[in-house]
Amino acid sequence: MVDENDVIDVVDENGKHITLNILFTYTDERTDTDYLFLYEEDNPDEIIVRKLTKDDVLEELSDEEYEDASEVFNAFIDEEGE
Numbered sequence: 115m116v117d118e119n120d121v122i123d124v125v126d127e128n129g130k131h132i133t134l135n136i137l138f139t140y141t142d143e144r145t146d147t148d149y150l151f152l153y154e155e156d157n158p159d160e161i162i163v164r165k166l167t168k169d170d171v172l173e174e175l176s177d178e179e180y181e182d183a184s185e186v187f188n189a190f191i192d193e194e195g196e
Contacts, residue, residue: 120135120136121133121134121135121136122134122136122150122152124172132154133154133155134152134153134154134162135152135153135154135155135158136150136151136152137151137152137153137161137190138151138190139151140186142182147165147166147179148165148166149163149164149165149166149175149179149183149186150163150164150165150166150172151163151183151187151190152164161187163175163180163183163187165179
Protein backbone atom coordinates (compact mmCIF):
# COMPACT_ATOMS: atom_id res chain seq x y z
CA MET A 115 0.00 0.00 0.00
CA VAL A 116 1.17 3.51 -0.74
CA ASP A 117 1.67 6.08 1.98
CA GLU A 118 0.31 9.59 2.32
CA ASN A 119 2.54 12.30 0.83
CA ASP A 120 3.64 9.95 -1.92
CA VAL A 121 3.11 10.57 -5.57
CA ILE A 122 2.10 8.11 -8.24
CA ASP A 123 2.39 8.28 -11.99
CA VAL A 124 -0.61 7.15 -14.00
CA VAL A 125 -1.44 7.00 -17.68
CA ASP A 126 -4.82 8.45 -18.61
CA GLU A 127 -7.16 7.16 -21.31
CA ASN A 128 -5.32 9.30 -23.90
CA GLY A 129 -1.92 7.82 -23.04
CA LYS A 130 -0.79 10.97 -21.21
CA HIS A 131 1.38 10.46 -18.11
CA ILE A 132 0.08 12.31 -15.07
CA THR A 133 1.69 12.64 -11.65
CA LEU A 134 -0.82 12.59 -8.79
CA ASN A 135 -0.21 13.39 -5.14
CA ILE A 136 -1.81 11.19 -2.51
CA LEU A 137 -3.82 13.22 -0.02
CA PHE A 138 -4.68 10.14 2.06
CA THR A 139 -5.67 6.51 1.76
CA TYR A 140 -8.09 4.27 3.58
CA THR A 141 -9.03 0.61 3.59
CA ASP A 142 -12.65 -0.44 3.75
CA GLU A 143 -12.52 -3.25 6.31
CA ARG A 144 -15.80 -4.78 5.03
CA THR A 145 -14.48 -5.32 1.52
CA ASP A 146 -10.71 -5.21 2.15
CA THR A 147 -10.48 -2.57 -0.59
CA ASP A 148 -7.95 0.27 -0.61
CA TYR A 149 -9.04 3.73 -1.71
CA LEU A 150 -6.75 6.59 -2.70
CA PHE A 151 -7.68 10.27 -2.54
CA LEU A 152 -5.53 12.00 -5.14
CA TYR A 153 -4.90 15.43 -6.61
CA GLU A 154 -2.70 17.05 -9.22
CA GLU A 155 -0.03 19.39 -7.88
CA ASP A 156 -1.37 22.38 -9.82
CA ASN A 157 -4.99 21.66 -8.87
CA PRO A 158 -5.13 20.66 -5.17
CA ASP A 159 -8.81 21.57 -4.81
CA GLU A 160 -9.95 18.88 -7.24
CA ILE A 161 -9.80 15.58 -5.38
CA ILE A 162 -9.97 12.33 -7.32
CA VAL A 163 -10.82 9.09 -5.52
CA ARG A 164 -10.00 5.66 -6.97
CA LYS A 165 -9.90 2.14 -5.63
CA LEU A 166 -6.73 0.14 -5.89
CA THR A 167 -7.13 -3.44 -7.05
CA LYS A 168 -4.99 -6.31 -5.82
CA ASP A 169 -3.14 -6.01 -9.17
CA ASP A 170 -2.26 -2.36 -8.37
CA VAL A 171 -4.70 -0.97 -10.93
CA LEU A 172 -6.66 2.20 -10.15
CA GLU A 173 -10.36 1.84 -10.94
CA GLU A 174 -13.32 4.17 -10.81
CA LEU A 175 -15.85 3.70 -8.03
CA SER A 176 -19.41 2.47 -8.20
CA ASP A 177 -22.12 4.89 -7.02
CA GLU A 178 -22.30 3.13 -3.64
CA GLU A 179 -18.51 3.21 -3.23
CA TYR A 180 -18.49 6.90 -4.14
CA GLU A 181 -21.08 7.67 -1.47
CA ASP A 182 -19.04 5.80 1.14
CA ALA A 183 -15.84 7.54 0.00
CA SER A 184 -17.57 10.93 0.23
CA GLU A 185 -18.41 10.24 3.87
CA VAL A 186 -14.81 9.27 4.58
CA PHE A 187 -13.55 12.40 2.81
CA ASN A 188 -15.93 14.64 4.76
CA ALA A 189 -14.75 13.09 8.03
CA PHE A 190 -11.14 13.68 6.94
CA ILE A 191 -11.88 17.33 6.17
CA ASP A 192 -13.68 17.78 9.52
CA GLU A 193 -10.74 16.23 11.37
CA GLU A 194 -8.20 18.39 9.51
CA GLY A 195 -10.18 21.51 10.37
CA GLU A 196 -10.03 20.89 14.11
